[in-house]
Amino acid sequence: MMQGTITITPGAITTVHTYTAPNDGAFVTTHVIELADELVVVDAQYVLPFAREAADYARTLNKPITRLYVSHNHPDHFFGAAEFGSGVAVYALAEIKKSIEAEGDQQIADGRSQLGDLVPEQATKPQHVVEPGVEIIGGARFEFRRLENTESSSALTIALPDEEILLAQDLLFNNIHLWFAERHFDGWAAAVEQYRQLPYRHLLPGHGRPGGRELYDRVLEYLAFAEPALKNAHSGEQLKQALVAHFPEYEGVLLIDLQNSLYLFPQQPASAGQ
Numbered sequence: 136m137m138q139g140t141i142t143i144t145p146g147a148i149t150t151v152h153t154y155t156a157p158n159d160g161a162f163v164t165t166h167v168i169e170l171a172d173e174l175v176v177v178d179a180q181y182v183l184p185f186a187r188e189a190a191d192y193a194r195t196l197n198k199p200i201t202r203l204y205v206s207h208n209h210p211d212h213f214f215g216a217a218e219f220g221s222g223v224a225v226y227a228l229a230e231i232k233k234s235i236e237a238e239g240d241q242q243i244a245d246g247r248s249q250l251g252d253l254v255p256e257q258a259t260k261p262q263h264v265v266e267p268g269v270e271i272i273g274g275a276r277f278e279f280r281r282l283e284n285t286e287s288s289s290a291l292t293i294a295l296p297d298e299e300i301l302l303a304q305d306l307l308f309n310n311i312h313l314w315f316a317e318r319h320f321d322g323w324a325a326a327v328e329q330y331r332q333l334p335y336r337h338l339l340p341g342h343g344r345p346g347g348r349e350l351y352d353r354v355l356e357y358l359a360f361a362e363p364a365l366k367n368a369h370s371g372e373q374l375k376q377a378l379v380a381h382f383p384e385y386e387g388v389l390l391i392d393l394q395n396s397l398y399l400f401p402q403q404p405a406s407a408g409q
């Protein structure tokens with residue numbers, strides 16, 4: 136039985152299949168954009184079992200995976216890249232490509248020290264740069280945009296404007312606790328306000344299942360609560376309690392624990408590096 140879930144967002148000429156990992160995989164998403172003759176994958180999972188599950192699902196569609204886009208340089212979005220096949224062209228924004236070239240192997244080493252063989256032995260380095268703008272791939276229009284200072288310092292979003300579909304990745308989370316370790320509360324909220332002006336109806340988040348335009352408000356609400364909660368918290372446990380009490384139906388408490396121990400309230404300062 137599959138551990139993750141699949142949600143299908145049908146469009147006129149493309150279909151997006153979203154794999155959402157279970158709790159152990161931080162509910163991170165991999166999207167498989169099905170075009171006429173090929174598949175384009177967005178984000179590659181954190182741990183290998185879920186990357187394999189997502190890749191196995193893609194193989195059931197019986198079309199070649201031609202491209203993999205990595206939205207940003209957080210481990211949960213690129214560690215599993217090799218599972219999608221050695222012939223796949225891996226794309227990222229220039230600065231993300233550079234970051235993974237410089238730090239990916241150290242990120243992998245840190246991951247292996249915590250998770251062992253659940254993490255691959257080497258980082259898959261993107262070979263290609265994606266530039267913001269519009270590109271036709273397999274007959275479909277893709278719109279690439281760069282986000283700055285949101286969930287991460289830089290990130291890629293991908294839209295299928297003719298299908299009203301936005302692959303927002305970590306700009307949006309759905310019913311999952313947000314990862315705000317980089318503390319770009321203002322930049323993140325401003326980007327959400329900007330994106331809500333865009334005409335997309337199907338919003339595919341980086342964590343959690345696909346949703347609709349309500350995700351914008353929910354992320355803004357979370358950011359508005361989390362910023363003062365972090366400021367007022369004297370410990371990770373206090374922050375966690377505040378977040379869980381205010382968002383009792385949210386999943387991904389694991390993300391709060393990780394974020395506290397690694398970044399916000401580190402026990403050992405040395406572990407805070409990427």
Ligand SMILES: [Zn+2]
Pocket residue numbers: 163209211212305314341342
């Ligand atoms: Zn993420």
